[in-house]
Amino acid sequence: MTLTAESRAVYEREDLLTGCQAVAQAVRLADVDVIAAYPIRPYTEVMDAISKIIADGQLDAEYMIADSEHSQFEIVKHASSVGARAFAGSSGTGWCYGFEALVVTATDRLPVLFLVGNRALDDPGAFGVEHNDAMAVRDMGWLLCWASTAQEALEHVLIGYRIAEDARVRMPMALAMDGGFLTHSQHIVQIPSPEAVKRFLPPYDLGSRRLHPDNPISIAPQVNEDWVMELRRQNWEAARRARDVIVEAYHEFNQIFGPRYESPFFTEYMTDDADAVLVGLGTVAMPGRTAARRLREKGHKVGYINLRWFRPFPTVELRESLSRFKAVGVIDRDFAHGSPDDGGILLHEIRSCLYPARQRPVVVNFIAGLGGRDISIGNCEKMYSLTESAIGNEAMDGSVTWIGVRE
Numbered sequence: 001m002t003l004t005a006e007s008r009a010v011y012e013r014e015d016l017l018t019g020c021q022a023v024a025q026a027v028r029l030a031d032v033d034v035i036a037a038y039p040i041r042p043y044t045e046v047m048d049a050i051s052k053i054i055a056d057g058q059l060d061a062e063y064m065i066a067d068s069e070h071s072q073f074e075i076v077k078h079a080s081s082v083g084a085r086a087f088a089g090s091s092g093t094g095w096c097y098g099f100e101a102l103v104v105t106a107t108d109r110l111p112v113l114f115l116v117g118n119r120a121l122d123d124p125g126a127f128g129v130e131h132n133d134a135m136a137v138r139d140m141g142w143l144l145c146w147a148s149t150a151q152e153a154l155e156h157v158l159i160g161y162r163i164a165e166d167a168r169v170r171m172p173m174a175l176a177m178d179g180g181f182l183t184h185s186q187h188i189v190q191i192p193s194p195e196a197v198k199r200f201l202p203p204y205d206l207g208s209r210r211l212h213p214d215n216p217i218s219i220a221p222q223v224n225e226d227w228v229m230e231l232r233r234q235n236w237e238a239a240r241r242a243r244d245v246i247v248e249a250y251h252e253f254n255q256i257f258g259p260r261y262e263s264p265f266f267t268e269y270m271t272d273d274a275d276a277v278l279v280g281l282g283t284v285a286m287p288g289r290t291a292a293r294r295l296r297e298k299g300h301k302v303g304y305i306n307l308r309w310f311r312p313f314p315t316v317e318l319r320e321s322l323s324r325f326k327a328v329g330v331i332d333r334d335f336a337h338g339s340p341d342d343g344g345i346l347l348h349e350i351r352s353c354l355y356p357a358r359q360r361p362v363v364v365n366f367i368a369g370l371g372g373r374d375i376s377i378g379n380c381e382k383m384y385s386l387t388e389s390a391i392g393n394e395a396m397d398g399s400v401t402w403i404g405v406r407e
Contacts, residue, residue: 009193009196010192010256010257010258011191011192011193012193013191014188014189014190014191016188017154017187017189018045018150018184019147019150019153019177019182019183019184019187020043020044020045020046020049020183021046021150022150022154022189023049023089023153023154023157023175023177024049024050024053025049025154026154026155026158027046027087027157028058028059029157029158029191029194030085030087030197030201031059031085032061032087033079033084033085033086033204034062034064034075034076034079034085034087035047035063035064035086035087036064036076036086037050037051037063037064037065037072038065038066038068038071038090040069040092040094041091041117041179042091042117042119042127042179042184043090043091043179043183045183046117047089050063051063062084068097069095069097070097070098070100072088073098073105076112076114077101077104077105077108077110077112079112080111080112080206081108081110081206081210081211082211083204083206083211083212084204085165087112088112088114089116089117090114091118091133091179092118092119092121092127092133095134096136099136102137102172104220106140106141106142106171106172107140107231109171109172109234111161111165111169111171111172112164112172113157113161113164113173113174114173114175115157116174116177117183118130118131118134118179118282118333119179120371121133128371129180129372130333130334130335130369130370131176131333131345132335134146134176135310135334137174138311138345141235141238141239142171142172143160143163143164143169143174143242143312144173144176144310145160145176145310146281146282146310147175147176147177147282147308148282148285148286148306148308149182149187150186150189151190152308153175153177153182154189155253158197158200159249159250159253160175161204162200162202162252162253163242163245163249165202165204165205166245167207168242168244169238170206170209171239171242176282177282177283178282178333179372180372181282182282182283192257199256200252200253200257239312242312243312243314246312247264250264264309264314265307265308265309265318266279266306266308266314266318266321267305267306268303268305268306269289269292269303269304269305270292270296270302271303271305271321273301274303274324275301275302275326275327275391276301276329276384276387276388277302277303277305277322277325277327277328277329277387278302278303278304278305278328278330278331278384278387279304279306279307279322279328279329279330280304280305280330281306281307281333281346284369287376287377288304290377290380291304291377291378291381291383292304292384294377294381302384302388310346310349313349315353318350318353319353319354319357322353322354323360326362326391326392327361327363327388327391328350328354328361328364328387329363329365329384329386329387330346330363330364330365330366331346331368331375332344332345332347332365332366332367333368333370340398341365341399344365344367347363347365347400350363351363362392362393362394364386364399365399366386366401367401367405374404375404376404379403379404383401
């Protein structure tokens with residue numbers, strides 16, 4: 001992908017970067033003030049790359065080495081409250097170790113941005129990708145988004161700060177990307193110019209909520225039954241408002257950087273006349289799209305939908321899209337043992353989303369790729385076949401198939 005004369009106005013260069021390196025470049029471009037690090041694979045290279053950027057004089061920021069994941073989350077939480085744009089990250093059990101701080105950050109509506117390099121939860125020991133780590137905060141008041149390429153990872157650091165810091169939202173943002181499959185794989189990435197980023201991302205400003213001696217306010221007071229419900233309601237309303245802010249942010253992004261995102265919430269591939277589609281998060285989009293293209297050549301009417309935003313969930317937009325199809329196969333790179341119909345987390349979100357629709361497709365579920373196991377093109381072709389076979393068969397609605405598991 002070669003930069004044209006027009007694109008050079010907003011992009012300073014192209015480079016071969018891993019997903020982690022792309023995020024580090026975005027942190028530089030966002031002019032982040034405070035970074036706290038306690039690296040854990042597979043997101044470690046983000047902090048390695050940021051430290052080099054700071055050492056080379058490309059970013060003026062406070063870089064703090066914490067003594068644990070919990071401590072690093074506390075550092076950026078407090079930095080955000082006093083008016084600093086803040087960044088941290090983690091993976092797997094490290095993400096869960098800081099859960100107390102993660103919940104408080106959301107409850108206090110402090111707009112930090114965290115990178116979650118998706119990793120399986122121990123035990124057993126595993127460094128491969130699963131989505132349960134990031135999804136653990138799905139009901140806590142976090143914005144939650146998945147990148148599927150290094151370009152998307154870079155851009156969604158910028159988009160994430162733009163949305164999270166908006167006065168109508170002010171919620172923390174978790175940007176998730178698949179460990180190994182995206183954190184470590186290399187892509188050609190267009191790197192925006194600092195001037196273009198400044199046009200898109202305004203300076204950090206907490207306004208009247210900034211903690212300062214000249215602005216006496218309370219943060220995390222002990223309120224119990226007196227005010228907890230009111231605070232929960234405020235967070236609930238912020239999450240609802242976030243949907244409109246997301247739409248605005250992508251519109252502004254497309255105006256400055258070109259029409260990258262037709263829809264803010266998800267991307268459709270070969271769906272115009274499709275009867276059956278697969279829906280997934282993250283890097284499963286690559287084999288999912290390739291399998292769709294190969295099956296199209298054989299006459300199958302199939303397509304792929306790559307869901308980007310998980311919180312807030314794009315209920316209206318996704319319901320309208322999925323209602324067009326006869327069958328939908330949901331790919332879960334997560335587990336929800338003992339859940340309704342024993343399905344994955346994404347399955348239940350999508351079935352709930354579709355419940356009020358007058359014309360509902362049959363929805364089937366696939367558990368795949370746990371612990372970092374590869375989801376191959378052949379696996380996706382099998383999923384398409386099973387989804388097509390569900391057309392017109394209501395008895396299959398909610399059925400769950402484990403893909404690629406040894407029997």
